Amino acid sequence: MKNIVYADNAATTPLSDHALSSMLPFFQERYGNPSAVHELGRDAHSEVEIARRAVGAAIGANINEIYFNSGGTESDNQAIVGACEHKAAKGGHIVSTEVEHAAVINTLRHLESKGHEVTLLKPDKHGSVGPEGLRAAMRPDTVLVSIMHANNVVGTILPIAELCKVAHEGGALFHTDAVQSVPSIPVNVRELKVDLLSISSHKFHGPKGAGALFVRYGTNLPPLIFGGGQEKGYRSGTENVPGIVGMAAALTEAKGKMGENSKRLAAWRDRIIEATLRIRGSALTGDPVKRLPGLASFVFEGVRESVLIVNRLSDLGICVSSGSACSASSQEAPHVLSAMGVEPALARASLRVSLSAQNTEADVEAIIEALPKVIDSLRADRNTLYGLPMG
Ligand SMILES: Cc1ncc(COP(=O)(O)O)c(C=O)c1O
Structure with missing residues (x-):
């Protein structure tokens, strides 16, 4: 593989x-x-x-x-x-x-x-x-x-x-x-x-x-x-x-290993959050502080649906999800985001990055490098395909 x-x-x-x-x-x-x-x-x-x-x-x-x-x-x-x-x-x-x-x-x-x-x-x-x-x-x-x-x-x-x-x-x-x-x-x-x-x-x-x-x-x-x-x-x-x-x-x-793992994962999670929030039109979902050490979740303006983000990252060899494994292929927004009051158009463009003790520094770098490019390219496609403005 x-x-x-x-x-x-x-x-x-x-x-x-x-x-x-x-x-x-x-x-x-x-x-x-x-x-x-x-x-x-x-x-x-x-x-x-x-x-x-x-x-x-x-x-x-x-x-x-x-x-x-x-x-x-x-x-x-x-x-x-x-x-x-x-x-x-x-x-x-x-x-x-x-x-x-x-x-x-x-x-x-x-x-x-x-x-x-x-x-x-x-x-x-x-x-x-x-x-x-x-x-x-x-x-x-x-x-x-x-x-x-x-x-x-x-x-x-x-x-x-x-x-x-x-x-x-x-x-x-x-x-x-x-x-x-x-x-x-x-x-x-x-x-x-x-x-x-x-x-x-x-x-x-x-x-x-x-x-x-x-x-x-x-x-x-x-x-x-x-x-x-x-x-x-x-x-x-x-x-x-x-x-x-x-x-x-x-x-x-x-x-x-919970103590050492959670420290390392939280540091990586925070780096991913910081880098992703630099992407224009992105927002963190979930509690900014009281959250699992390895889990970062986002929504993006101007992206049609989560599955596109997940597929494009997958083409680059990066496996992430839209939110829940059970609804991964659905075009519906995860019910959790809707319940939290996230606007439907945003909730449909969600992403969950979840790390474990088996991840490495290099994995984190790869995600941080790939994500802005993927979001940019999806927005560009959307604008060309549908002539829709971002935002
Ligand atoms: C919060 C939560 N509850 C229950 C389950 C179901 O667990 P299992 O896959 O072991 O049936 C999951 C799995 O995705 C989960 O995330």
């Missing part, structure tokens, strides 16, 4: 060498089913439990509060659907935000079709919501508040501890989708006091198809998937042992 600069790490990350080498024995040598009682089964079982302890330790949870599954989407689904069933006696009202990932928004839509009432909080111009807005939306029948920790499109970090306090005062459970924040920024379930928290392995150099849901001890959720009763009945199906082992290895590795 040709040399590429990969800056779409909010969509997915390459597997780390450490995660890969931890996983390999579990494909052909140590392939037992963790439910089997023979030696190979016991071996797999004990590795799954070691991984469970490691994943719990990385977010301040106990071993009996971590349930493995297929990733962030499944975690979000189980947390939301399960919490509503668990608290059904209190009512059926859920509060969330307009900036959530599709895994949350579409689960809420499904519940709405089944009779639940959903209030989505409108974000401020940076993509955040505050405790006052949540307090005003709480009702006696609110059973669940689900608010993401860090936004996948603009990188804004939301005040989860404060929001969680408001939800608990109203007697509701609190779920946070921490798929983008673990382990880029410190996440401790005891400090945040959340009841449910979703994580996804492929966002931190672990394998795809593996994730975990933190369920605070004493919060009994019904399963989404029924069967042999694995994961203490929370998630039936033979465990993805290599995936679980790889996720734990990647998470432990990334958590250990």
Whole structure:
């Protein structure tokens, strides 16, 4: 494959060498089913439990509060659907935000079709919501508040501890989708006091198809998937042992290097922001300060649509995204930007650059060099093709 600069790490990350080498024995040598009682089964079982302890330790949870599954989407689904069933006696009202990932928004839509009432909080111009807005939306029948920790499109970090306090005062459970924040920024379930928290392995150099849901001890959720009763009945199906082992290895590795990585990434992010804002008609999206260390996001005047920026950068060997992997090829503006009040014409020309620990100084230079040229050339094309003025 040709040399590429990969800056779409909010969509997915390459597997780390450490995660890969931890996983390999579990494909052909140590392939037992963790439910089997023979030696190979016991071996797999004990590795799954070691991984469970490691994943719990990385977010301040106990071993009996971590349930493995297929990733962030499944975690979000189980947390939301399960919490509503668990608290059904209190009512059926859920509060969330307009900036959530599709895994949350579409689960809420499904519940709405089944009779639940959903209030989505409108974000401020940076993509955040505050405790006052949540307090005003709480009702006696609110059973669940689900608010993401860090936004996948603009990188804004939301005040989860404060929001969680408001939800608990109203007697509701609190779920946070921490798929983008673990382990880029410190996440401790005891400090945040959340009841449910979703994580996804492929966002931190672990394998795809593996994730975990933190369920605070004493919060009994019904399963989404029924069967042999694995994961203490929370998630039936033979465990993805290599995936679980790889996720734990990647998470432990990334958590250990969080301090140094986030410093380096934030410095690179800020350089990209500074350089990009020198392009005429560009603007930063998301919170200028409270944002993920590796994520820079922008909109550009005079560019018809994001996919053109992404394609032209891709032609130069640079992989970035318009905002969300799920809507990457769509001509629609990311719903997050619309919710933040970004003008439709601008929101359609958005860009997300997301870095990881595997990026280099040279990658950052390549992005900074290419971006102004790409934006200029797209504006020139647009003017020739459509005779439209920029601005
Ligand atoms: C904030 C957020 N939540 C959930 C998901 C879904 O995670 P997964 O790809 O593991 O299903 C993503 C992935 O893009 C995400 O960014």
